[in-house]
Amino acid sequence: MTTETVTExxxxxxxxxxxxxxxxxxxxxGDYSILAQTQKLMPDLGIPREKIVFISxxxxxxxxPYYMNTYGFHSIHGRAPTIATGLKASRPDLQVWVITGDGDxxxxxxxxxxxxxxxxxxxxxxLFNNRIYGLTKGQYSPTSEMGKRTKSSPMGTIDHPVNxxxxxxxxEATFVARSLDIDxxxxxxxxxxxxxxxGTSFVEVYQNCNVFNDGAFMEFADKxxxxxxxxxxxxxxxxxxxxxxxxxxxxNGTTPEVVDLGNDIAEGDLLxxxxxxxxxxxxxxxxxxxxxxxxxxxxxxxxxxxxxxxxLMDQQIQDAISRxxxxxxxxxxxxxxxxxVE
Amino acid sequence: xxxxxxxxxxxxxxETQELDRVTIRFxxxxxxxxxxxxxxxxxxxxxxxxxxxxxxxxxAEIRAPAGSLPGVSxxxxxxxxxxxxxxxxxxxxxxxxxxxxxxxxxPDLPKGGTVIVNTDEFTDANxxxxxxxxxxxxxxxxxxxxxxxxxxxSMNARAxxxxxxxxxxxxxxxxxxxxxxxFWLYERPLEPTLRWIDQKFSKNPAVSKANAxxxxxxxxxxxxxxxxxxxxxxxxxxxAPGRYRSITGNEATALGFxxxxxxxxxxxxxxxxxxxxxxxxxxxLARFKNFGVKTFQAEDEISAIGSAIGAAFGGCLxxxxxxxxxxxxxxxxxxxxxxxxxxxxxxxxxxxxxxxxMPTKTEQxxxxxAMFGRNGECPVAIVAPATPAECFDMAIEAFxxxxxxxxxxxxxxxxxxxTSSEPWRLPSVADLPTMRVDFATDPKxxxxxxxxxxxxxxxxxxxxxxxLEHRIGGLEKADITGNVNYxxxxxxRMVRFRAEKxxxxxxxxxxxxxxxxxxxxxxxxxxxxxxxxxxxAVQRARTRGLSVSHAHLRYLNPFPAxxxxxxxxxxxxxxxEMNLGQLLMLVRARYLVDAVxxxxxxxxxxxxxxxxxxxxxLVRSKVTVG
Numbered sequence: 031m032t033t034e035t036v037t038e039x040x041x042x043x044x045x046x047x048x049x050x051x052x053x054x055x056x057x058x059x060g061d062y063s064i065l066a067q068t069q070k071l072m073p074d075l076g077i078p079r080e081k082i083v084f085i086s087x088x089x090x091x092x093x094x095p096y097y098m099n100t101y102g103f104h105s106i107h108g109r110a111p112t113i114a115t116g117l118k119a120s121r122p123d124l125q126v127w128v129i130t131g132d133g134d135x136x137x138x139x140x141x142x143x144x145x146x147x148x149x150x151x152x153x154x155x156x157l158f159n160n161r162i163y164g165l166t167k168g169q170y171s172p173t174s175e176m177g178k179r180t181k182s183s184p185m186g187t188i189d190h191p192v193n194x195x196x197x198x199x200x201x202e203a204t205f206v207a208r209s210l211d212i213d214x215x216x217x218x219x220x221x222x223x224x225x226x227x228x229g230t231s232f233v234e235v236y237q238n239c240n241v242f243n244d245g246a247f248m249e250f251a252d253k254x255x256x257x258x259x260x261x262x263x264x265x266x267x268x269x270x271x272x273x274x275x276x277x278x279x280x281x282n283g284t285t286p287e288v289v290d291l292g293n294d295i296a297e298g299d300l301l302x303x304x305x306x307x308x309x310x311x312x313x314x315x316x317x318x319x320x321x322x323x324x325x326x327x328x329x330x331x332x333x334x335x336x337x338x339x340x341x342l343m344d345q346q347i348q349d350a351i352s353r354x355x356x357x358x359x360x361x362x363x364x365x366x367x368x369x370x371v372e
Numbered sequence: 373x374x375x376x377x378x379x380x381x382x383x384x385x386x387e388t389q390e391l392d393r394v395t396i397r398f399x400x401x402x403x404x405x406x407x408x409x410x411x412x413x414x415x416x417x418x419x420x421x422x423x424x425x426x427x428x429x430x431x432a433e434i435r436a437p438a439g440s441l442p443g444v445s446x447x448x449x450x451x452x453x454x455x456x457x458x459x460x461x462x463x464x465x466x467x468x469x470x471x472x473x474x475x476x477x478x479p480d481l482p483k484g485g486t487v488i489v490n491t492d493e494f495t496d497a498n499x500x501x502x503x504x505x506x507x508x509x510x511x512x513x514x515x516x517x518x519x520x521x522x523x524x525x526s527m528n529a530r531a532x533x534x535x536x537x538x539x540x541x542x543x544x545x546x547x548x549x550x551x552x553x554x555f556w557l558y559e560r561p562l563e564p565t566l567r568w569i570d571q572k573f574s575k576n577p578a579v580s581k582a583n584a585x586x587x588x589x590x591x592x593x594x595x596x597x598x599x600x601x602x603x604x605x606x607x608x609x610x611x612a613p614g615r616y617r618s619i620t621g622n623e624a625t626a627l628g629f630x631x632x633x634x635x636x637x638x639x640x641x642x643x644x645x646x647x648x649x650x651x652x653x654x655x656x657l658a659r660f661k662n663f664g665v666k667t668f669q670a671e672d673e674i675s676a677i678g679s680a681i682g683a684a685f686g687g688c689l690x691x692x693x694x695x696x697x698x699x700x701x702x703x704x705x706x707x708x709x710x711x712x713x714x715x716x717x718x719x720x721x722x723x724x725x726x727x728x729x730m731p732t733k734t735e736q737x738x739x740x741x742a743m744f745g746r747n748g749e750c751p752v753a754i755v756a757p758a759t760p761a762e763c764f765d766m767a768i769e770a771f772x773x774x775x776x777x778x779x780x781x782x783x784x785x786x787x788x789x790x791t792s793s794e795p796w797r798l799p800s801v802a803d804l805p806t807m808r809v810d811f812a813t814d815p816k817x818x819x820x821x822x823x824x825x826x827x828x829x830x831x832x833x834x835x836x837x838x839x840l841e842h843r844i845g846g847l848e849k850a851d852i853t854g855n856v857n858y859x860x861x862x863x864x865r866m867v868r869f870r871a872e873k874x875x876x877x878x879x880x881x882x883x884x885x886x887x888x889x890x891x892x893x894x895x896x897x898x899x900x901x902x903x904x905x906x907x908x909a910v911q912r913a914r915t916r917g918l919s920v921s922h923a924h925l926r927y928l929n930p931f932p933a934x935x936x937x938x939x940x941x942x943x944x945x946x947x948x949e950m951n952l953g954q955l956l957m958l959v960r961a962r963y964l965v966d967a968v969x970x971x972x973x974x975x976x977x978x979x980x981x982x983x984x985x986x987x988x989x990l991v992r993s994k995v996t997v998g
Contacts, residue, residue: 049843051855080838085682088846096843096856101835103685104845105678106708112643112670112678113685117835119666120641121686124835142678145671343666350661357663359634360801363627367564368617368798369419 046079047072049099060211060237061090064158065097067218068127072100075225077125083117084127085110087134090165091158091237094129108139111146114153115339122340125225126153132173133163136192140172147201149339150229156221157194157234162243180242194234195317195331199310204229206313206332210251211237216262216328223330229338250321259321263329268300271325279324281312286319305333387602388559393452394606395460396554398547399477400469400490402435402445405547409467410447412551412565417451418618418795419564421608424451425904427459427792427977430732439493439501444476453607457759457904459792461979467550469493469524471502478508483516488553490546492525520599524549524590531589535582545579545586552590559605562591612797619796621760621789622649625719626656628767630663633689635768635807636775643668643679644693648731649787650721653693673701677718681705684714685844687811687834689771693719695787696738697728700745706780707746710870712844713821713830715774715781718752719767722786724975733975734788736900737951742782743929743958749867751874753781754929758903760789761796766926772807777877778829784928786950788977789901815839820854827880828873830854877930884932888914888921891941894990897967899925899955902948902978909983918991925955936963944990946970948983 047069055061072082082100086092088107095102101124105113110128118126128146135143135157146153162180163169169182173194177186198206205227209220217235224231236247250259261271261279269279276291278300289295307313313331320326351357396413398406407428418424426449436443450460465486468474470493481487494509508514509521528546535542548569555562566584573580594600619627633640642665644654658667666683670676677692684690694702699720709716722738724730742754753773757766767783774781812818812831820842821830833840842854850857851865886895888910898906903924910922923938925931939945939959945967947956953969960967970986972978 051843078838079841080836083685083835095845098843100841102841102843102845103682103712104843104847105681106704106846109674109678109705112675113682115670115675116641116643116668116679116682116690117686118682119668119679120639120683120688120690121835124686141671142675145675343668347661347664347666351664354662357660359631359663362630362660362663363798363801364615364617366617367415367419368615369421370615371421371611371613 042073044069044073047099049097051096053097054093055090056241058240060160060239061094061158063211063214064156064217064235064237065094067214067221069098071218071221071225074222081123082125084129085114085117086129087139089131089134091129091131092134108134109142111139111142115146115151118151118153119340119343122344128153128155130155130157132157132159132161132171132194136194136197137172144201147198147203147230147232150204150336152229152338152340154224154231155233157232158237159194159234160237160239160243161246162239164239164242168242193317196314198232199314199317199332202310203232203332204334204336205231207330208234208328210247210328211235212251220329227333229336250326259325261325261327263303263316263327263331265303265305265330268297268302270297270300284315286315286324288324305330308334389602389604391604391606392454393450393456394465394558394604395448395450395463396465396467397446397448397463397477398467399444399446399473400547401438401472402431402443403438404469405544406445406447406469409547409551410449412568413554414449414793415618416555416560416564417449418616420560422451422606423454423456423609423611423795424449424618425456425459425792425794427788432732439470439472439498441472441476441502444473446473446477451606453609455609455611457908458980461981467554469550471498471504471508474508475502475504481517484518486518486520487514488520488522490524491521492523522553527589527593528586531586532582535585536578537582541579542582545582548583548587549590552587553594556591556594557600557603559603562587611795614797616795616797618793619761620791620793621757621763621785622652622721622791623656624761624763624796625767625785626653628764629657629691629771630660630665631804632768632771632807633663633665635804636689636809638687638689638809640665640689640691641668641680641683642666642691642693643670643676645670645673645676645698647695647698649723649790650693650695650719652790653719673698674705677702677705680716681709681714684716687832690714690716691719692716693721695721695723696725696741699738699741703746706752707748707750708846709780710750710752711846713778715778717770717774717781717783719783720785721790722784730975732787734786734901734977735950735973735975736786737954737973739784739928739951739954742784749871751871751929753777753779753874753877754784755781756784756900756926756928757789758900758924758926760792760794763789764796768805772805773877775807775809776829776880777827777873778832779873784900786901811837812840813837819852820844821849822852823869827876828869875930878933881927881932883934884923884925884938886921886923886938889919892919892921893943894920894946894987895939895942896920896922896946896948896983896987897925897959898948899928902950905978905980905983906948908980909987912980912984913987918987920987920991939963939965944968946986946990948978950977
């Protein structure tokens with residue numbers, strides 16, 4: 031270990047973020063797309079490579095850090111948020127990403143996810159949701175739809191699924207978004223928004239597992255039907271969707287209602303998306319919208335500001351130092367009642 | 373007020389008698405302030421130069437109904453004119469603030485001992501709560517003891533009738549009346565406690581004055597009442613010169629970790645979930661924010677250790693703390709730390725198990741959990757302090773080993789060490805060990821899993837260092853590159869590297885020292901908090917001319933390099949432990965020696981006499997055999 035330091039200019043190309051490791055996901059997996067967009071985003075962030083850390087748990091998604099030429103930590107099942115919290119709290123100068131999946135983040139690691147979100151630790155969490163356990167070869171996951179037949183549920187599941195965004199909003203996460211593996215432009219934009227948010231950013235990515243749960247999202251995510259079966263949330267704009275932009279969503283009390291525009295319904299009657307609302311209630315209502323009853327909302331559901339855990343922790347240290355002065359170990363050891371033996 | 377015959381012969385009034393050691397136990401309802409009274413007595417005894425040793429005994433964490441048997445809390449302090457190592461096998465004096473306190477503590481008081489009872493609380497209702505069929509003050513229960521009956525509650529109330537406080541508030545001061553009385557009886561000054569009261573209750577002058585007034589009232593009562601014909605003096609102990617303070621093991625532990633941070637110049641990050649008896653460490657470290665210490669109260673034990681691993685990955689001193697059930701939850705993450713070879717420390721304060729067990733009671737039954745409680749071949753370093761003050765040094769030592777060898781290290785203390793106190797000769801910061809941390813910085817020579825030829829430590833390359841970007845994780849690593857690797861030969865090599873790393877720590881720790889002859893018929897070999905009773909038992913046996921030596925292990929994994937050789941020089945080895953023979957199993961397996969155990973799992977520390985008796989037995993049996 032020598033002390034010579036090599037300084038490197040901030041890399042500007044995607045290839046600088048590609049590691050020398052061979053990517054080992056099944057051919058056709060949605061994970062490739064998420065990796066590609068993540069690598070593509072990195073140069074635009076303007077953060078030196080050595081200041082970026084990817085931390086993951088266990089599962090197919092969690093192999094992503096191996097493929098990023100940054101610092102990385104492929105930890106144990108469900109615990110990535112805990113390692114990320116310790117790293118970010120002790121090293122606020124780093125940009126920390128957590129890569130997780132529906133099993134890793136919502137089943138075995140559900141507790142940690144809840145707490146990192148409520149604390150608002152300044153990290154980006156990307157949850158790959160494929161609604162199946164892929165690495166263990168095809169058991170149902172906490173986001174698998176009720177009644178789903180899998181290897182571990184031959185007669186169909188009897189577990190009511192968890193809705194990742196509803197959970198995140200329940201924990202009052204300050205940034206909550208959803209994107210889709212095959213909608214690469216939307217995915218890149220969403221990850222970019224998440225990376226720039228100060229506080230915990232939670233991004234659910236619908237990701238196709240072409241081996242164990244192929245086509246899980248195709249009903250609404252397929253390119254041909256997507257405009258009619260999904261709705262892209264845009265801040266300050268009414269909820270309009272459809273290939274011909276002729277349908278919309280309005281609120282009837284607390285119930286969303288799909289309406290056709292024209293005749294006596296104008297855009298002014300629709301719900302206008304406000305991602306900055308402090309109260310997460312409307313974002314929660316949106317998070318409950320599922321196909322086929324509703325178009326599936328994509329985009330940023332919530333983006334609000336709240337002090338981050340790491341900043342507050344540093345602030346307390348600064349406050350303590352300005353109040354009591356920099357700690358003096360000798361004085362501390364001699365604190366309280368002491369006596370001298372001659 | 374009756375004074376019955378006891379072992380202390382009634383001397384003439386006003387006489388002062390000199391004693392070399394006294395052990396007092398304050399016992400009362402958890403709300404009665406026995407801990408405060410005990411601590412104040414301790415500090416005062418220490419300040420005037422006695423050696424001291426204390427042990428509290430708490431009920432379960434949640435306050436039981438007032439006056440009930442499970443609600444009794446006690447604090448035992450032993451103070452002396454010579455060097456002592458335990459808080460005393462048995463009290464000489466029991467202060468019982470209510471019937472429940474008398475009932476639960478009387479069995480520990482030898483016949484002839486003194487009982488000071490608060491007679492006001494011996495009402496029918498309280499007797500029923502303590503499951504007494506008849507009043508023990510009247511039915512002969514206390515015959516053979518020297519009983520001093522004092523109506524503490526009502527005398528305290530009379531002393532404070534003009535204080536302006538309500539009855540409930542007044543009643544809460546009665547521990548100070550009892551304390552004042554004990555101060556008179558043992559010729560202790562009131563000033564240190566008066567100073568403490570002044571500071572502690574500065575925001576509440578009425579309560580402050582009430583506590584001070586009743587403390588003095590108790591003292592004066594001792595002086596004027598004729599129930600104590602004598603009072604006692606315990607002269608100063610002959611301690612090594614230096615500056616001292618009284619400290620508990622958990623306080624010393626927190627200070628040791630802080631010192632490690634100062635010595636390395638790296639920030640300390642403590643992730644912990646509250647758990648008895650380790651929570652003190654979290655609370656202590658949370659006070660040290662102006663030292664840059666970051667404390668994180670995690671959502672669970674797993675998150676606590678995860679955060680420490682994250683902090684260590686970032687180049688900070690990653691620390692977590694827990695007790696037995698928490699270590700069980702941390703075991704998978706501890707395995708991760710072994711695999712990624714990051715230097716975290718786990719402060720493990722043992723308590724009675726299994727499962728939730730008896731959280732406020734002590735035990736040493738997690739040694740094998742610390743050694744082996746993980747999947748795979750997964751060794752960690754283990755150090756164990758022997759006394760409350762030594763927790764400071766061993767906490768520093770835990771980090772020294774973790775950092776130099778890049779291994780997770782368990783600091784294995786217990787509830788008894790954590791909560792008991794003794795005088796601590798304050799070190800000067802300049803005399804503390806030097807410690808340094810070297811981070812890897814050179815991209816030309818860096819490999820994540822290359823190894824230091826001496827220690828086999830891998831380089832510590834922290835995020836923020838340009839050109840050293842690399843990935844670590846729980847999957848098996850290829851030698852040198854650290855890439856994921858499933859090769860059979862490589863796995864075998866890496867498993868052996870991880871074992872050898874721990875083994876080589878033996879080159880970096882002191883040899884085991886023997887107190888007494890270097891060879892002989894019996895060696896008492898201990899670890900952790902059995903130090904006090906084991907050493908005292910050996911000292912007593914030696915004054916009676918028995919050939920017995922004592923050695924105490926501060927390093928449990930690896931063992932000191934000379935342990936096998938030390939063992940081989942004795943005919944017999946006795947290992948006293950507060951478990952069913954865990955060090956015994958390790959020593960027998962490792963050295964093929966027919967060591968014997970003395971085992972107790974009562975949730976209480978050994979008494980000197982228990983170990984002494986076993987020593988006698990073994991030395992005698994040796995003679996018969998030989």
